[in-house]
Structures are given as structure tokens and as C-alpha cells.
Amino acid sequence: MATVLDDYLDSLDEPARAAFEHVRRLATALAPDAEQGVSYGMAALRYRGKPLLGFRAAKEHLSIFPFSPAAIDAVRERLTGYELSKGTVRFTAATPLPDDVVLDIVRHRMGEITAP
Template sequence: MNPVDVYINQFPEIVKETLQQIRQIVKTIAPNAEEIISYGMPGYKTNGKPLIYFAGYKNHIGLYATPSGNIGFKNELSQYKQGRGSVQFPLDQPIPYELIQRIVKFRLEENESKMKK
């Protein structure tokens, strides 16, 4: 079994479903991204550079889009608890999947532009 499947399957159903949704978003936007387990959580790389990571917790989902991903969406993420390069989406609120899509696209474009330089 794929290590990311093993990671996701350890969680209760609500967390599992949310993690699968985020995984599908990444795979749709960045189909060629390398899927890994890094820092103990699912992560994706494009062009050898980190794209995004996510993690499940009891009460929230952590999304790690590096500092640039958080800075690029500062206003929209302001309602969520944040750290440097991370944001927490509480499981008792709707998960902002459309925002996650835009963050993944933003990070993909960043990685692609770094590759062209």
C-alpha cells in the first residue's frame, strides 16, 4: 500500500475524507507532482521543490504551503490559526477547498517559474 494511503487511513472518517479531498485537489492541479511522506505527513514536490504538505489532526487539518503560500493569500487565511508557512482548518467548519485549489495553483506556478530561471 502507498505510504500516503497508509497515513490517511489511520484517521477517523471525517478526517480521512478531508485529507482525500485535498490529495485529489493536488493530484488534479499538479498531476506530475511527486507524492511523498516528509516530516511525517503527505507532501508533494514539483521540479524537485516542495509544493505543499498536509496533515490530519483530531480537530483540524494542517496545510503547509510554505511561507509564500500563506503570504500570497494572507487576507483569505486571516480567519484561520496560522504559523510560518502553515494554516489550520478546523474540522467543525467548512473546509475552504476552493481556496486550497488556488493555493496549490499559486505554489505550482511559483515552482515552475523557479525552474525557468
């Protein structure tokens, strides 16, 4: 059964779709029970009912949204050369995010969600 995230990824060109599929595979390897849906109006993975990682493609870049400035700050020094904002990491299909950085962002966000 297709999900909102599946439908969104299917609407993208192949390089963008492949880049986001890779990020999704990494995230769901850490959070296999993450649900695919919508958070803050964008296709996203949700973990324990809370937004884990959002996906959005723009004309010039791809973005992931960990819904946490602290998750981005935790890996900021390893993202030299990527465009960052308080809640967004921008990249391209030609310059994908390093796997270890994606995994650390997801781990950090999962920790925030499960913290008491």
C-alpha cells in the same frame, strides 16, 4: 499500490481522512503528475521533486503545509477565522478550507517550484 500518503490518510478517522482526500483531489487536479511521498517528515505531495503540500492531523485540527510562507500570504486575507502561521494553515473537518483557496495555494507553490 498504496503510498505513504495513502497509508497516512488511512490511519485517520473518517472526517479527517475525507477532508484531506478532498484537498488532495484539488491539488492533484492542478498537478496530476505530483508524486505522493514524504517531505520534512510528513506525508506530502511532491511536484518536480520538490515539496508541494504536506498533510498533518493533530488532536484539535488538521493542517496543510505549502512549504512556502508566500503561498500562505497570497491567500491570507481569504482565511479569516482559520489559524495560520508562517508555513501552516489549520482547519477542521467541520470547517474545511474553501476550494478556491486550496487551489490558489497549490497554484502559487507550483509557480514557485517552476520559476527559474
